[in-house]
Amino acid sequence: MTHPLFTKHEATLNQALAAIATRGYWSPFPEMPSPKVYGETANSDGEAAFKAHLNRTFDLDQPTTGETVGNERSPFGLALGIRYPKANVDALLAASGAAQSQWRAAGPNAWVGVSLEILTRLNKASFEISYSVMHTTGQAFMMAFQAGGPHAQDRALEAVAYAWDELRRIPSEAYWEKPQGKNPPLAMHKRFTIVPRGTGLVLGCCTFPTWNGYPGMFADLATGNTVIVKPHPGAILPMAITVRIARDVLREAGFDPNVVTLLATEANDGTLVQDLALRPEIKLIDFTGSTQNGNWLERHAHQAQVYTEKAGVNQIVIDSVDNLKAVAGNIAFSLALYSGQMCTAPQNIYVPRDGIHTSDGHVSFEDVAKTLAAAVEKLVSDPARAVELTGAIQNDGVMARIVDARQLGEVLTDSQSLAHPAFPDAHVRSPLMLKMDVRTDAEKFTQEWFGPISFVIATDSTTQSLDLAGSIAAEHGALTFSVYSTDDAVVDAAYDAAIRGGVALSINLTSGVFVNQTAAYSDFHGTGANPAANSALSDAAFVANRFRVVQSRVHVAPKTAPATAGQTA
Numbered sequence: 001m002t003h004p005l006f007t008k009h010e011a012t013l014n015q016a017l018a019a020i021a022t023r024g025y026w027s028p029f030p031e032m033p034s035p036k037v038y039g040e041t042a043n044s045d046g047e048a049a050f051k052a053h054l055n056r057t058f059d060l061d062q063p064t065t066g067e068t069v070g071n072e073r074s075p076f077g078l079a080l081g082i083r084y085p086k087a088n089v090d091a092l093l094a095a096s097g098a099a100q101s102q103w104r105a106a107g108p109n110a111w112v113g114v115s116l117e118i119l120t121r122l123n124k125a126s127f128e129i130s131y132s133v134m135h136t137t138g139q140a141f142m143m144a145f146q147a148g149g150p151h152a153q154d155r156a157l158e159a160v161a162y163a164w165d166e167l168r169r170i171p172s173e174a175y176w177e178k179p180q181g182k183n184p185p186l187a188m189h190k191r192f193t194i195v196p197r198g199t200g201l202v203l204g205c206c207t208f209p210t211w212n213g214y215p216g217m218f219a220d221l222a223t224g225n226t227v228i229v230k231p232h233p234g235a236i237l238p239m240a241i242t243v244r245i246a247r248d249v250l251r252e253a254g255f256d257p258n259v260v261t262l263l264a265t266e267a268n269d270g271t272l273v274q275d276l277a278l279r280p281e282i283k284l285i286d287f288t289g290s291t292q293n294g295n296w297l298e299r300h301a302h303q304a305q306v307y308t309e310k311a312g313v314n315q316i317v318i319d320s321v322d323n324l325k326a327v328a329g330n331i332a333f334s335l336a337l338y339s340g341q342m343c344t345a346p347q348n349i350y351v352p353r354d355g356i357h358t359s360d361g362h363v364s365f366e367d368v369a370k371t372l373a374a375a376v377e378k379l380v381s382d383p384a385r386a387v388e389l390t391g392a393i394q395n396d397g398v399m400a401r402i403v404d405a406r407q408l409g410e411v412l413t414d415s416q417s418l419a420h421p422a423f424p425d426a427h428v429r430s431p432l433m434l435k436m437d438v439r440t441d442a443e444k445f446t447q448e449w450f451g452p453i454s455f456v457i458a459t460d461s462t463t464q465s466l467d468l469a470g471s472i473a474a475e476h477g478a479l480t481f482s483v484y485s486t487d488d489a490v491v492d493a494a495y496d497a498a499i500r501g502g503v504a505l506s507i508n509l510t511s512g513v514f515v516n517q518t519a520a521y522s523d524f525h526g527t528g529a530n531p532a533a534n535s536a537l538s539d540a541a542f543v544a545n546r547f548r549v550v551q552s553r554v555h556v557a558p559k560t561a562p563a564t565a566g567q568t569a
Helices: 004-022 042-053 089-106 108-124 126-137 141-148 150-167 209-222 237-252 270-277 291-300 324-340 365-379 383-390 396-405 462-476 488-501 540-544
Strands: 173-180 183-196 199-203 226-230 260-262 282-288 305-309 315-318 348-352 356-358 361-363 410-413 432-437 453-459 481-484 505-507 547-555
Touching (some): 004 150, 089 183, 089 199, 108 126, 108 150, 108 209, 126 141, 126 209, 141 150, 150 540, 209 237, 209 282, 209 540, 237 260, 282 291, 324 365, 348 365, 348 462, 365 410, 365 453, 462 488, 481 488
Parallel strands (some): 199 226, 199 282, 226 260, 348 453, 481 505
Antiparallel strands (some): 410 432
16 A cells, blocks of 8 residues: 555655666755745744754653753854753663564555655755754855755655665565466465664764765665664754654654654763664664774674765876866865865875976976965955855864874965854864875875865876876775876776776866765765775665565465366476
């Protein structure tokens, strides 16, 4: 029986299925915060809803100890003062387990229909969520709206579409008949039941809580699992709002709202998380964060299917260009966007030490490096405009890393404090760019320096640059790789390096597409083919292992008469 919420959203689901099959552009969630789309008062209403959360305890009707936790602070300089109900892990696991039976019995139509209804409600709350993303992550408003709202919702819907694509392949029942010659056929009726794994655990990050958190959460829900959402202590609010909305939808649809629960924690919660991750009740884990923590989960949480996105070294190879200024402008934007606090932000920029060919003639390595640095400086020369691109620094660890990185090489452009016109206490820094040499500095640039930090690295040749890019991606991980060349043979060699390194390749980006950005339904985020991530957002492999199939079979009367003389058996 089709669930009414499935019927309500079936047209959108079918469009999503078509999009993941064709890989073209499509989105049901408008990315511009336009009053014509979201309503004349949507922005002010969303900001008011966000402010209503400040300096109070977040209202969430789930199992609690009666205590509260939380100490988020906006990178723009505001103390949020939000407290969250503290949950006892045992009680939360018990509640999640108790909700499983009814949720499991509802079946795929209900799982997918409820998931799609949650997404529709989340889209309506995009402004409230975007302000919560902005003031927990440090993203500027436009990025917080797009990446935290519609783009995150796209990635969630993409996961739901892949889940449904796998679920619908399995019939609920079948009639099986095997001919036996002159004897009556063997006949059986078979039933097939999708059985979810159990309880999933979503471990969030502090930079993109919704964009990175939604795919695992909705992949779990759409395949019939219950979910415990454990946000990063520095960015709880966006996922708390998400959980609240999900619970409202579940309750209205007649389900136990504990299908989705929130585990808010204080900082330094590593021991709690590790203990929870090893609990036998946890069957699925989706993690975004450091390589150290991700590797620990992969090596120890054997009772669960673990999906991780960790750190990587993203790289650019410059071989030859038509317009060096256009290339430098595109790269500078990628380096400055959200102050490099993106898992897709480039870090290593390889340039042959003998220089490159351009449409204006030969350009030396030194001049390429200076052009890149000048493009960054131009981009941040007007702080009032620059802060809408850079956002703010999320945490003290990134600030300390900028200081440490200054010692690594010759500074091409230094990281400076930028004044924010609306938030005088905001922690805003311009990108730091250093010069290095492959012959002497390999140990320095073969690790991730997360934040607004990049290196222009002299190599012996483009061939060496490509070899480095492929080998570093394969050994240390990477989520993005970019090449600039007017030579088709070099571009082909770059694609070979990308395949060896298991990393997505962008070629000659100079206009409105940047290496940091990926489009849901079209671009795969991560590949699972190098250490930066063991899965991709999203593909069939991301969802298909979140459920199993249990069948029954019973003898029934055959529908076909046995063969008689003269008939072929």
